[in-house]
Amino acid sequence: MADIDLHFHSLFSDGALSPAEVIRRGAERGATLLALTDHDCTAGLAEAAATARNCGVSFLNGVEISVSWGKHTVHIVGLGIDPDHDALAAGLQGIRDGRINRARAMAESLAKVGIEGAFEGASALCDNLEMIGRTHVARYLVSSGHVKDVRSVFRKYLTPGKPGYVPHEWASLADAVGWICSAGGIAVIAHPGRYDMGRTLTERLIFDFKDAGGEAIEVASGSHSLDDLHKYALIAQRYDLLASAGSDFHAPGEGGRDVGRTDDLPPICRPVWQRLLENGRVLA
Numbered sequence: 001m002a003d004i005d006l007h008f009h010s011l012f013s014d015g016a017l018s019p020a021e022v023i024r025r026g027a028e029r030g031a032t033l034l035a036l037t038d039h040d041c042t043a044g045l046a047e048a049a050a051t052a053r054n055c056g057v058s059f060l061n062g063v064e065i066s067v068s069w070g071k072h073t074v075h076i077v078g079l080g081i082d083p084d085h086d087a088l089a090a091g092l093q094g095i096r097d098g099r100i101n102r103a104r105a106m107a108e109s110l111a112k113v114g115i116e117g118a119f120e121g122a123s124a125l126c127d128n129l130e131m132i133g134r135t136h137v138a139r140y141l142v143s144s145g146h147v148k149d150v151r152s153v154f155r156k157y158l159t160p161g162k163p164g165y166v167p168h169e170w171a172s173l174a175d176a177v178g179w180i181c182s183a184g185g186i187a188v189i190a191h192p193g194r195y196d197m198g199r200t201l202t203e204r205l206i207f208d209f210k211d212a213g214g215e216a217i218e219v220a221s222g223s224h225s226l227d228d229l230h231k232y233a234l235i236a237q238r239y240d241l242l243a244s245a246g247s248d249f250h251a252p253g254e255g256g257r258d259v260g261r262t263d264d265l266p267p268i269c270r271p272v273w274q275r276l277l278e279n280g281r282v283l284a
Helices: 019-028 045-055 086-097 099-111 118-124 134-143 150-156 173-182 199-212 226-238 272-278
Strands: 033-036 058-069 072-079 186-189 216-221 242-246
Touching (some): 019 033, 045 058, 058 086, 072 173, 072 199, 072 242, 086 099, 086 173, 099 118, 134 150, 173 186, 173 199, 186 199, 186 242, 186 272
Parallel strands (some): 033 058, 186 216, 216 242
Antiparallel strands (some): 058 072, 072 186
């Protein structure tokens, strides 16, 4: 297992822990390099960076941007960003502005199948209302006894074709990658194994991503099986992409991977953190 984790979340988006808590959790598990990548939000980075410094852990400023690409929603992680860059900050604010209306629409859809109060319940579980999303709604459905766990929520609700799912127009791929690059960061395709795409569509996504200035792909991910790890290592090599690694940790007991440790990258990979170190984007 590698002691590097470049993709996880805090309560500033849909995580359950504060930035300080999640960084300390990673440090306690032996991490040497961490990157907080909250969805469409950089508000927790200062706290995370200060905590990493106190724990003796190297840190990268990060973000995970929601993107609409064709009929698909994909996520693009930005690593080594300047969170105060004007274009990035304005772009992220635009994404956040649409989240509350989407959450209300999700609650209305759930009410039609007999689940009342989802917006109010999800809001009570969301520390930053601007960042309310499907995970907060899912946690409400679990806490209120409608579903046994978060994974079951997404299987039964909140995904295309199911009650509670509401499509949303996020940032364009070109805009998201452009904001990251203009803020001095490296753009990464997050957890590609989660997207329902065949080889041809995946290749088209990669080409569009690279044309926009993207440089990396997550090879090691909490969402990836061992087969996925090797598959995306080969894809990274084939398409000349840097390789990243992240747990995608949100909360204790949710998902299969805790913060701070990720699978080792196969030897054929070129780690994205080496480029970030060379570029001086890692905060000691």
